[in-house]
Amino acid sequence: MPNMVTIEWYLALSIILFTLGALGVLLRRNAIIIFMSVELMLNSANLLFVAFARYLSDLNGQVLVFFVITVAAAEVAVGLALIVVIFRTRHSINIDEINLLKG
């Protein structure tokens, strides 16, 4: 049978994942969970890249995924380092309490 899973399905999945990730960034208090949501957004974009690479038979999409993964990894490293430092001083990673820039 012809492939029943068309590009729209991947698109929809990607959008749903992205939306969940965005909502997680906006609505969750725990910093680590926010990072996880950011990763979710990035991964949804990766998914879409690969899907289109397959669909358009262009390998550039997959190359771009490598870049994104690398950047995500670096970002996580830096972000987690920041969270560790914050935790050392504040003993909490509830982002609602990190409001010293309040004007």
Next chain:
Amino acid sequence: MNTFALAPLILVFPVIGILFNGLVGRRFVDADRKSGERWSGWFATIMVFAAFLVSLSLLGSEVANGYHIEIIPLATWINIPAANFTVPWAMQIDTLSVTMMLVVTGVGSLIHMYAIGYMHGDPNFSRFFAEFNLFIFFMLILVSANNYLMTFVGWEGVGLCSYLLISFWWDRVDENGKAMNADAGRKAFIVNRVGDFAVIIAMTMLFWTFGTLNYEPIFAQAVEFFEEGKAVTIGSATFSIDAVITIVTALFLLGVAGKSAQIPLYVWLPDAMAGPTPVSALIHAATMVTAGVFLIVRSNVLYELARISDVQIFGFISSPELVAYTGAFTALLAALIAFTQWDIKKVLAYSTVSQLGFMVAAAGMGAYVAAMFHLVAHAFFKALLFLGSGSVIHGMEHGHHEVAHDHGNNAHHGEEKFDPQDMRTMGGLRHRMRVTFIVYLVGALALAGIVPFAGFWSKDEILAHGYQHVKFVFLILAIAAFGTAFYVGRQLQLTFFGKPRSEAAEHAHESPKLMTIPLMVLAVLTTIGGLMNMPFMTRTISESYNGHPEGIWLALEAWLEHSLASFEYTAEGILSLPKTPVVISPLVAGLSTLLAIIGLVIGFLIYRRQPKTAEDPDPLQKTPIWWFSILPLETLYMKTIVPWFKRFAYWLAFPVDWEFWHNFVHDRLIRDMFVSFSTFLAEVFDPLGVDGVVNGTGKVTRKLSQVFGSLQTGYVRTYALSVFLGAIVLIIYFLFLAR
């Protein structure tokens, strides 16, 4: 060969003296009293003497150059082409002005020399000489001017110097606290001013009629206009030239009354005796007071025209007649007042008024030469008398000091009031002050009119002229001459003869040489002064002159004729100047000498026995003559004009100036309006308006910043939301809106 170019120097020398004494004289005097006084005083004297030498050279130049009139222009003073009004600053050197210059500088330098001794020890020594030189400067401007306005500058200037010098000791206060010297100075100035006002009006009329103020053009045009019978339009009124000339000459008479102390403006002269004696001698005997006579003689053409015109003042008297009668009555009145005076200088002051009356009467009768002759002779003997009286006063003061020292206690000093000028405390001074006595006697005899002194010749000429032309004036002047002799005798007797009536008189002594030498020179001049215009001098001064048919020459008359245009015009038949008789009339001469001798003798006799002491009454006090001691015109003025004037001035000062102008206009209208306006600005406009704007800006900014500040929640999730929303906006834009 002439020295006319040197003429401006007579004005320059006194100015140098003024600058020296005014600017640095005080330093000299303060540094070393003795030599400083010598520097200051002699510098001033030498400046005047230098002017005298230049005047002598001008005399020589006049003689050598045919006695013509020389005009020396110095500068243009006023030049208004639109009004055709030009007044130059120019000197007119003619025989008349040279005569006056010689008198002013000659007698002036002698008096300067005397003043060095008289003012010794005065704290304002150099200021005195600066003001004295200033007076000489202005007087020389007066006599050397070639136009009425420049003369008037000198006229006013000598009035100013008279004020300055009379009030020289302005801080002296008498026992009632009145500043008598300052008052006297003010009185002189104000009374003079009344006369000046008349002169200004007269000058304005002259300008409107003749278009110029220079002497020569005015006189020439006056004769021309008079012959044509021209009508003159001044403003909206039309006058005949006769009327204009009469009005001008009458106004000049009022000015002369002010300056030369005639009725009704003589009241300042006796008060002026409050000034130092050299001032009285120079200004109020020899020079300033003669300025009036000089003015009349200068304007002789105008007076002669008025004489032959038909115009009468008040319908019954012509202008020159008015002059003559004013002079005559002044002479008589002043002589009578002099009978009642105790102060030695006041006697001389009223005597001056009286003698000026003689001069003015002579000028009014047309005897201009006789008036000038008497002017010069009077300058000599009156200056001599005043300086002599100063010497007497000095002697009395020294005597008083000696007496006070003898008694040895200062408690005596302030107790009795001692007036060194009061003749009642004098007496017998001829033994103690011999030189002064002799020179004073010479002056007194000259004043009384005793042969051969100068006073006899000049007074006799006036009397002879009066006898020939206006008998009534002759009568009054003869009585005045008798009165003159009487008060002269009285004064001599009270001062020099008899027994001393006070201790001060007993201890009086002679004055220093610096003071007696000028006295001696003046005495010599008084003695030989008569030679100036004797009726039987046969030597002529100018060979080329041929006017007198009798061939008998009067030197001064021959000399002055060249400046007095009336003589020329009379020769041409246009005017008719009354001629002074050239031969001595035995009747008049005999009568006047007789009157003089009788007057002197009676004066001597009456005062021989009394008063014996200083407190005795005057023998005349029981007679009606003593009525003149209340000083008729002065009392009248003090009771009427002065209180009215004071009330008017008070009214101007308080209701008008203070209450209306100051309180109402300035304070209420201007100041209060301004204050309320600025209060409004300060309290209403500034806080609400300006501050409102400024503060409002601040408030708005703060509100805004609050608003913007509230964006900074520090809340991470809000920031994340805004990033998210911004991303969505951009995506929508790029997807749907950007084509």
